[in-house]
């Protein structure tokens with residue numbers, strides 16, 4: 001069985017697992033540590049080392065994909081909404097290569113989730129434009145056209161009302177911070193999704209992130225022209241997509 005390792009660094013947790021590349025499924029337990037306070041590069045690297053150790057793959061030569069919650073261009077992180085500002089303009093891929101002593105593939109977290117769902121999940125064989133959004137600490141987005149990723153979209157940072165970034169108002173973190181009911185939160189999601197529906201006319205919305213396991217509580221409340229479905233791999237999509245890209 002062809003396998004690879006996926007690590008998904010998020011604003012709240014760092015998750016990892018071994019992935020069966022043929023089926024796009026988890027081939028190990030999922031391990032998780034909390035994202036270190038402040039999420040500085042060195043602390044995040046240490047946490048990644050911890051999850052790899054727990055998975056017992058430190059010395060392994062399986063391909064390794066790492067997904068990160070920022071714009072990633074040519075190995076550099078160019079933004080930092082929910083992690084330390086030290087990541088802005090930082091040669092993150094090289095930093096992880098040196099720190100882990102091995103080659104890696106380094107990508108945006110939502111893009112990784114989008115690739116997983118396009119190859120092995122809710123967006124498989126969907127023609128046209130699929131918009132995957134992850135609703136977590138922030139809002140991540142992935143654009144896939146006929147299954148091909150158009151990387152580094154940042155729909156969570158659309159200006160919205162008085163908010164510089166709509167994710168401050170509509171992410172899961174906002175629901176938790178403000179203790180919103182599913183109905184109250186769904187009203188915000190309605191505003192967000194109907195806006196991006198108008199802007200991009202997608203063929204399918206896929207909703208990822210940890211909250212996708214509670215999709216029944218809020219997806220039926222949304223009124224959109226476009227079908228909207230939860231990510232099949234739920235909160236494992238980032239791990240699976242990062243591993244899948246590393247295995248290419």
Ligand code: BGC
Nearest residue numbers: 069070071081110138139140
């Ligand atoms: C970041 C994105 C990321 C998303 C989800 C946003 O704040 O700007 O790059 O994909 O959070 O983690």
